[in-house]
Amino acid sequence: MAFVVLLIAFPVGWTLYLSFTDASGSVRAPSEFIGFENYFDVLTDTERFWPAVGRTVFFTGGALIVEMALGMAIALLLWRPFRGEKWVRIAILLPLVATPVAVGMMWRLIFEPNIGFANQALKWLGLPAQPWLSGQNTALPTLIFVDIWQWTPMVVLILLAGLTALSDEPDEAARVDGASAWQRFWYVTFPLIMPTFITAILLRGIDALKTFDILYATKGKGGGSFHEVETLNVYAYGLSFDYNKYGESSTVLILFFLMIIGCIWLLTARKKKGSN
Template identity: 40%
Template sequence: MSTITETTPAAAEASAAPEQQWHRPTYWPFVLPALIVVLAVIVFPWLFTIWMSFNEWKVGSPTTFVGFANYLRLPNDPRFVEAVGHTIFYTALSVILPLIFGTLAAVVFHQRFAGRGFLRGVFIMPMMATPVAIALVWTMMFHPQLGVLNYLLSLVGLPPQLWVFNPATVIPSLVLVETWQWTPLVMLIVLGGLAAIPTEPYESAEIDGASFWQMFRYITLPLIMPFLFIAGMIRMIDAVKSFDIIFAITQGGPGSASETINLYLYSVAFVYYDLGYGSAIAVVFFLLIVLLAAVLLYLRKRMLWTEIGGGA
């Protein structure tokens, strides 16, 4: 007579537990290399920068702990305060102008006409060029005697300008370069928004006799506002930390008329070799970018997004 042994679920689980634990997969071998890279490339440099900001450290001199002295020095540094003002002014213009011209270009290229695809490709070419090459070309164009910009002004009867050689016009001239390069990016983002807009609102507006401006003001603009916000957020984060174009064209000059926080940080750390004070500027600049990103994310949450095709 055969004996049937009953196995309770608890007993079965207990007998299988050792085998399951032995063969349980672990993901640490896959996560550990990425974690080491993040710690070595991102976390450690920032912790070391914060530590340096609490010290007076110049190249060739011993390190001396000074606490918050470097941070307390910032508000009393007129060159740093001036650099903050230049950064805000440069960033505001570098966001507003590409948004305006990029939206206008997107509306134009959204229409159907012969050669539209070719002209789109030509229009986005500035975005593909390297910043240093762009800076060298625009430096020649800004030349007061030999530059093509003053030649074009002479054709319409306007007097020549000093452009980047005048403290009053240097930042607007640099913004001109920034606008020329990054307006295509805004155009591409807004074009995606225009392609997602349904045609029914426009058909109804045409039946009601609405003009082109009225359709743009009350239909197009509200529906592409989420895309404009994304484009503005990308441009703001990119413009506030702009370095290559400004450094290659003016190096912060004339004098310090175009010196932004990035350029002043470079001068303090790598020209005057004041690594402690430069680290304090870097930490404050990083906190400024984090604060700016937090404000943008807050506005993104509070913004009333218009639903397009069922998506927010």
């Protein structure tokens, strides 16, 4: 436990220290303590920081809502035994096998405006081609789709494990009483699986909040020419490794860390309330 605490406490503590300095240029360059100046500069930055916050929330919320709904639907379909279920489960889990960078590069080729398969399919259907990843308004929704494609299987696994652990008696009793399939799900199954559902939201939500590899692999530095997919992770990375502004970058990371801690606290409190 002491090792784990040290492993977490040291990088967080060092990042916190850097956020109060003007560290820049080089990690070995001398720096001065400037107090909360970096925090003031970042929190008043309406050009890059707050738009990045908005994109982070939009990306996380959009991906999480669809992944939870789709994951629950697929888990319910796989809950009962059926012929060929083993192969269906393997097929659903295949997106988890590839690394996020490989997935990003694959979908970058698929969504290529001129020769990509996505626009070729639209042409076959008589529909106009779309900019997909190259458009300012379509890049982030397209990457949300890519995230949904890769990480919905993770939600399916968690929810399916929760469904499998449930007793059949409540559902059978509701069925005998004449409840419909929707009523049995909404009033019986869903309340029983609520702790597992919140756990899935917690795990997937945190993971979606800190998504970086897919965004960087598809759009590169700054989240694109117009920062169209620049989330807080991409923004902090650019400050550190493109501009060498370590103090300002550390400030962004500390604020982001506090946001994640707040989300964890809210979801954990909701889970405890649901369990009671």
